[in-house]
Amino acid sequence: MPEDCKVETALEILVGKWKPIILYQLFSQGTMRFSELQKALPDITKKMLTSQLRELEYHDIVHREIYLQIPPKVEYSITEYGMRMAPLLQAMNEWGMSHIEHLNELYGAEMQAKR
Amino acid sequence: MPEDCKVETALEILVGKWKPIILYQLFSQGTMRFSELQKALPDITKKMLTSQLRELEYHDIVHREIYLQIPPKVEYSITEYGMRMAPLLQAMNEWGMSHIEHLNELYGAEMQAKR
DNA sequence: ATCTAAGGTATCTTTTTGTATACTAGGTTT
């Protein structure tokens, strides 16, 4: 029965134009400040960065640590629970890489993946 | 390096409001006609069903078989290549189910997953 | 007095997604 299909739940937390790269950064760098994330993702606006981080925080994937200082300091990191997502992300990453190859075989190497 | 992160490629083919359920149907039912898919997904419009199927077809996940009859008959099925996605979909499904549980523990069982 | 730093909000506009409704084709049924 379709109600048992929870693929969408996984998608829900991953979808959003920037979430995968944000997670990639946090997984590989460990703890990062807001401004460090901004530097790593030059094209993201503060608004987007904030909203994506808040969604990830809601889902207990990302932890937000606020230091009461001036100027402000806020650090983001993957939660312990979030770490459990690593194998899934890796599986998706691997599938993604092989799919790009597959598309190249089908349509030629000059083409980019598109929908 | 972020360019090596291909999670988004996997997302690309799964994103679209109806793709996961369409795939679920085709994986579990095998071959289905356009109208059967419509019956299984009562709230989808023809336009959406068509566009989602075409995207999946482009990615070589779904095969479209046209019978030159009147009234028309078109059958959809998962390609052999598409079958290779099954483990990933299952992994996502399982993660999704456990994540719903986790959210329930955090926020209480009455709440739905949200972003 | 003014400027800077850091981590945001508030507003507004644009782009992307999704929905609603009507229409098509040619043969079959009423």
Place this chain on the structure above:
DNA sequence: AAACCTAGTATACAAAAAGATACCTTAGAT
């Protein structure tokens, strides 16, 4: 002759997501 069937397409519209830009806070340095 009119209506129905299937698998769509065309057009118009609404809603959601993303982007651009301006503004806020507060302590210390200039």
